[in-house]
Amino acid sequence: MYQWSSKALGRKSFCLLSRRLISLSSVQGKVQSPKIKTEHRLSYEKANNTRVGDSAIQRPQSATDFGNYKRESFVLNLTEEDALKIPSILALHARLNLSPNFEKRTLVRALTSRMEDNQYADNQQMAIFGSNILSYYVTEYLLSTYPRLPIAILKAATEAYIGDFSLHDVAKNQWGIEADTSTNLEKYLLKEPKLFKFGKLRFDQLVTDVEDGITRFNNASKTSLAASTAFANSARAIVAGVYAADGEASAKEFIDLHILSRKVDISSMFEFEEPGKLITRLLRTKNMELPTIRLISETGRQSSSPTFIVGCFSGDSLLGEGQGSSLKEARIRSCVNALKAFYLYRPLDPKRPSESTFKPMFVDEGESFY
Amino acid sequence: MSGFTLRFVGRSQIKHNTSGIQVINKRSVVFAKGPRVKGALRDPEDILTVNGIRYGSSEDNLKPLKTFLQTKLKGKYELPDKLLLQIITHKSFAHGTQPYNARLSYFGKELIQLSAAKYALSQPTDNEFAINNLNFDSLGSFTQSFMKSEKLLKEYAVLNNLDTVFFRRLALPSGREDADYKPRSIWSTLTASLVGAIATQHGKKAAEEFIQQEIFAGTLDQVIKSKSTPSKSD
Numbered sequence: 001m002y003q004w005s006s007k008a009l010g011r012k013s014f015c016l017l018s019r020r021l022i023s024l025s026s027v028q029g030k031v032q033s034p035k036i037k038t039e040h041r042l043s044y045e046k047a048n049n050t051r052v053g054d055s056a057i058q059r060p061q062s063a064t065d066f067g068n069y070k071r072e073s074f075v076l077n078l079t080e081e082d083a084l085k086i087p088s089i090l091a092l093h094a095r096l097n098l099s100p101n102f103e104k105r106t107l108v109r110a111l112t113s114r115m116e117d118n119q120y121a122d123n124q125q126m127a128i129f130g131s132n133i134l135s136y137y138v139t140e141y142l143l144s145t146y147p148r149l150p151i152a153i154l155k156a157a158t159e160a161y162i163g164d165f166s167l168h169d170v171a172k173n174q175w176g177i178e179a180d181t182s183t184n185l186e187k188y189l190l191k192e193p194k195l196f197k198f199g200k201l202r203f204d205q206l207v208t209d210v211e212d213g214i215t216r217f218n219n220a221s222k223t224s225l226a227a228s229t230a231f232a233n234s235a236r237a238i239v240a241g242v243y244a245a246d247g248e249a250s251a252k253e254f255i256d257l258h259i260l261s262r263k264v265d266i267s268s269m270f271e272f273e274e275p276g277k278l279i280t281r282l283l284r285t286k287n288m289e290l291p292t293i294r295l296i297s298e299t300g301r302q303s304s305s306p307t308f309i310v311g312c313f314s315g316d317s318l319l320g321e322g323q324g325s326s327l328k329e330a331r332i333r334s335c336v337n338a339l340k341a342f343y344l345y346r347p348l349d350p351k352r353p354s355e356s357t358f359k360p361m362f363v364d365e366g367e368s369f370y
Numbered sequence: 371m372s373g374f375t376l377r378f379v380g381r382s383q384i385k386h387n388t389s390g391i392q393v394i395n396k397r398s399v400v401f402a403k404g405p406r407v408k409g410a411l412r413d414p415e416d417i418l419t420v421n422g423i424r425y426g427s428s429e430d431n432l433k434p435l436k437t438f439l440q441t442k443l444k445g446k447y448e449l450p451d452k453l454l455l456q457i458i459t460h461k462s463f464a465h466g467t468q469p470y471n472a473r474l475s476y477f478g479k480e481l482i483q484l485s486a487a488k489y490a491l492s493q494p495t496d497n498e499f500a501i502n503n504l505n506f507d508s509l510g511s512f513t514q515s516f517m518k519s520e521k522l523l524k525e526y527a528v529l530n531n532l533d534t535v536f537f538r539r540l541a542l543p544s545g546r547e548d549a550d551y552k553p554r555s556i557w558s559t560l561t562a563s564l565v566g567a568i569a570t571q572h573g574k575k576a577a578e579e580f581i582q583q584e585i586f587a588g589t590l591d592q593v594i595k596s597k598s599t600p601s602k603s604d
Contacts, residue, residue, distance in 0.1 A: 048483060052510035059511065063594060067495035069508035074499050106501050121499045125509040129487050136484040140574075143477055151472060244501040285467075353574040361570040363453060365469030366461065
């Protein structure tokens with residue numbers, strides 16, 4: 001039996017020991033605590049802040065001489081002639097309606113992820129650029145269209161447009177990019193020309209199907225990627241390719257056509273815990289009359305399925321309307337709709353800062369009551 | 371306890387009118403001013419004051435930023451007073467009850483990030499892997515990432531004295547503050563929201579010009595030289 005003294009162990013560990021009856025591990029103090037790194041929760045933020053690692057880059061004398069940086073692993077580059085022989089590349093080029101300035105071999109590079117033992121130019125840094133330009137134009141669009149979106153919702157909406165899963169969907173299901181998953185043996189048996197593999201998305205897979213019914217999950221190496229990230233990076237790299245070939249205006253048009261044209265339901269991203277309280281506080285900070293709920297119409301109050309329609313008013317102005325099978329439900333819905341009407345405010349004919357017909361934008365003050 | 375004063379305030383008045391006699395209920399609240407007193411309500415005036423400067427769009431408060439925009443940039447990017455006050459107010463100030471710069475700085479940071487990437491691509495190159503003479507190989511490197519970092523944005527704000535009047539929560543609960551204590555997550559919002567405000571009022575092109583000429587051409591080299599060339603990845 002040991003007699004633990006609180007002095008020897010420190011107060012905290014004493015409490016822990018006496019309560020949980022466990023002994024001090026001999027490893028304690030030897031195990032390094034993990035280094036704290038800035039964590040980016042959303043995948044578009046991760047893509048924006050990807051670091052290549054300085055061991056992979058040859059840096060010139062002056063650190064700001066960006067023209068003379070060179071990637072160590074880049075040795076081989078597919079020629080344009082070879083790229084023209086790959087049917088899937090030609091098909092993708094035509095499907096995306098890319099301009100003739102966009103070289104076919106750039107498309108091959110956009111489909112090549114950073115891999116171990118790969119000497120061809122890869123898409124990692126193109127994807128960083130693509131991610132930067134995508135996140136700017138999406139943010140610009142969201143802020144000018146919905147100037148009052150809270151930042152958390154703004155980020156969630158950006159993620160819904162250009163996060164890994166959305167871009168995976170764009171690249172795979174809309175653009176028809178295929179992953180190269182067949183083995184060398186299968187390619188040999190199919191008598192597939194070696195060049196054809198460049199027409200598919202190639203990456204070190206984090207999860208592989210070893211054989212039917214067996215999936216291997218722990219392929220983690222420095223270069224392995226989840227399928228969604230690899231597809232998303234190829235989409236980002238193609239956007240960067242459009243920028244390189246035809247300039248920023250074309251890249252913006254490309255983003256408008258392929259990314260911002262998708263429907264994102266921002267209204268469903270809001271969740272209010274106490275809508276009645278929130279609308280009261282909001283109106284108070286805006287120096288408006290406090291909300292009153294009034295019944296607008298009702299039917300079947302005595303029946304098993306009544307319906308009530310109520311309005312949330314500030315003075316004489318109707319802020320939001322809600323319907324429900326009880327008065328309480330209708331009231332809560334009306335408050336939620338009033339809050340959504342405020343946060344999802346859209347200026348008439350919003351103009352983005354990158355447009356030539358730009359007018360000064362509406363700038364919101366921020367959520368002053370939180 | 372010394373150094374604090376107590377202030378009596380009649381905060382709420384309730385008037386009754388019962389059978390012709392008017393009764394006024396007055397509730398007096400005591401506010402503590404100065405150092406924190408446990409259990410006492412803080413004076414709201416205290417919260418609206420940073421280092422002796424009272425919050426508000428007075429000429430004195432806006433003057434430093436206004437003169438910066440007028441003299442240094444030849445009045446090219448003038449901004450309305452309301453927006454200037456919003457730029458110099460951080461979310462932490464007065465519990466976020468005043469208009470603050472979070473959304474402007476978020477937008478500004480996005481634009482700075484894009485400009486940093488475009489700047490890296492725009493440098494002349496003879497790299498054989500460049501696409502249409504644009505060399506992507508520097509993206510994601512230490513120095514290129516530094517161009518969009520909060521550290522650089524903070525340095526720019528400090529070098530140009532944008533923080534002469536800056537409304538934010540004082541660092542310590544006691545209200546004491548170290549002159550060197552300038553957390554970059556707070557100070558970087560000054561530069562970023564200035565960029566964001568220029569973009570919202572004068573368009574993307576004007577804001578990009580500002581970033582190129584002011585931050586990248588002016589401050590970047592200065593900061594990199596003063597901190598000795600960064601070589602390791604962090």
